Amino acid sequence: MTARARIAVIGAGWWATTVHIPALMVNPHAELVAICDPNPARAQSAAAEADAHGYTDVTEMLAAEGLDGVIIATPHSTHYAIAAEALKAGVNVLVEKPLATSASDAWELVTMAADRGLLLAAGLTYHYAAQAPAIRDAVRHEIGELRSVNAEFSSSTGDFFVVVDENSANPNDPKAPHATTYSDPSTGGGQAHTQLTHLLGGLLWAAEEQATHVAAMTENHGLRVDLVDSFSFRLEGGALCVASSTGTTAPGVPPRHRIRFHGTKGMVEWDLLKAQADVFLEGGTVRQLENPDHLPAYGRERVSESFVNSILTNAPTPAPGAFAAASVALIEAALFAAESGKTITVPQAPFDIRES
Numbered sequence: 065m066t067a068r069a070r071i072a073v074i075g076a077g078w079w080a081t082t083v084h085i086p087a088l089m090v091n092p093h094a095e096l097v098a099i100c101d102p103n104p105a106r107a108q109s110a111a112a113e114a115d116a117h118g119y120t121d122v123t124e125m126l127a128a129e130g131l132d133g134v135i136i137a138t139p140h141s142t143h144y145a146i147a148a149e150a151l152k153a154g155v156n157v158l159v160e161k162p163l164a165t166s167a168s169d170a171w172e173l174v175t176m177a178a179d180r181g182l183l184l185a186a187g188l189t190y191h192y193a194a195q196a197p198a199i200r201d202a203v204r205h206e207i208g209e210l211r212s213v214n215a216e217f218s219s220s221t222g223d224f225f226v227v228v229d230e231n232s233a234n235p236n237d238p239k240a241p242h243a244t245t246y247s248d249p250s251t252g253g254g255q256a257h258t259q260l261t262h263l264l265g266g267l268l269w270a271a272e273e274q275a276t277h278v279a280a281m282t283e284n285h286g287l288r289v290d291l292v293d294s295f296s297f298r299l300e301g302g303a304l305c306v307a308s309s310t311g312t313t314a315p316g317v318p319p320r321h322r323i324r325f326h327g328t329k330g331m332v333e334w335d336l337l338k339a340q341a342d343v344f345l346e347g348g349t350v351r352q353l354e355n356p357d358h359l360p361a362y363g364r365e366r367v368s369e370s371f372v373n374s375i376l377t378n379a380p381t382p383a384p385g386a387f388a389a390a391s392v393a394l395i396e397a398a399l400f401a402a403e404s405g406k407t408i409t410v411p412q413a414p415f416d417i418r419e420s
């Protein structure tokens with residue numbers, strides 16, 4: 065076992081520079097050795113800040129640094145190619161959400177990682193909460209057969225999806241408005257890939273099932289990408305689910321990120337933002353799974369911490385690639401369903417997602 069995991073961050077934009085890089089810099093089990101971004105100014109300034117090597121080319125960095133793991137925080141449509149290259153180089157991978165923008169790409173990453181005995185984790189932040197595994201276990205083992213799931217993700221993300229004039233923003237400022245990362249259909253922008261992916265990743269992971277059929281409607285409200293989504297879908301075991309998501313939550317109105325799992329013997333209500341759940345069982349028993357006081361409910365820093373820990377100890381990741389891939393497959397099919405106005409059969413993974 066390496067004393068400290070040698071980690072690189074790929075993408076030196078908003079999320080990497082505000083969350084992953086600062087968290088890695090204070091993690092005693094991680095050595096942040098390199099940062100890569102095709103924008104040389106971003107790569108150099110982030111690398112200088114972290115006392116790491118700066119790169120503009122992923123291939124060159126992978127060949128030079130002898131890495132244990134990479135964290136990929138780049139635009140959605142770039143995730144697959146970068147992750148595939150890192151896995152081929154024998155490096156463990158944490159990919160920000162969504163894992164990829166097509167089911168076939170997502171499944172290929174899962175298969176590549178499994179074939180090589182490497183870790184493939186997704187940056188689905190809510191899975192890393194202290195109680196998330198207990199909430200998952202309550203859904204899987206305490207509430208009987210799942211019959212229905214009701215899920216909501218509302219946020220004020222509308223501004224992310226507005227097309228920004230690249231000339232009006234400083235392209236070297238990672239905190240400047242994102243010119244194309246979220247606003248362009250070709251880069252995998254929009255509410256579904258950006259936000260619903262959190263909700264659906266959590267839903268499928270807790271239920272331990274894939275979706276089989278989906279009908280959907282989306283609204284763009286003048287944008288080039290979806291801003292409001294309503295998905296209705298069936299899981300393998302027959303449970304019927306509704307997931308709705310909007311990026312239009314008004315300023316000052318609290319966002320809601322919640323999933324209710326209704327089983328034949330009880331119900332679990334998971335509040336993702338509070339990192340807690342209520343478990344209601346037949347006969348009137350209520351159990352609360354509360355976030356420990358000493359941990360923040362929104363533990364963004366725990367994502368890289370968990371990745372490093374899994375590399376060093378082989379501990380399983382709470383956000384396995386297989387379930388993140390299942391949510392990619394559902395979103396891809398749902399966006400097609402919305403476009404075509406038809407109920408779509410969701411393609412199934414070419415492996416058992418429960419064993420991946």
Ligand SMILES: NC(=O)c1ccc[n+]([C@@H]2O[C@H](COP(=O)([O-])OP(=O)(O)OC[C@H]3O[C@@H](n4cnc5c(N)ncnc54)[C@H](O)[C@@H]3O)[C@@H](O)[C@H]2O)c1
Nearest residue numbers: 075076077078079080101102137138142160161187189245
């Ligand atoms: N888990 C969460 O809650 C959460 C929150 C915010 C963002 N994210 C995710 O983080 C990722 C990055 O988002 P962001 O807001 O930081 O975007 P951003 O646009 O601010 O930054 C993306 C960076 O990637 C760089 N880049 C583009 N193509 C690249 C390539 N081929 N190789 C290396 N770098 C490349 C860009 O130059 C840019 O600096 C996205 O997947 C996003 O969904 C996750």
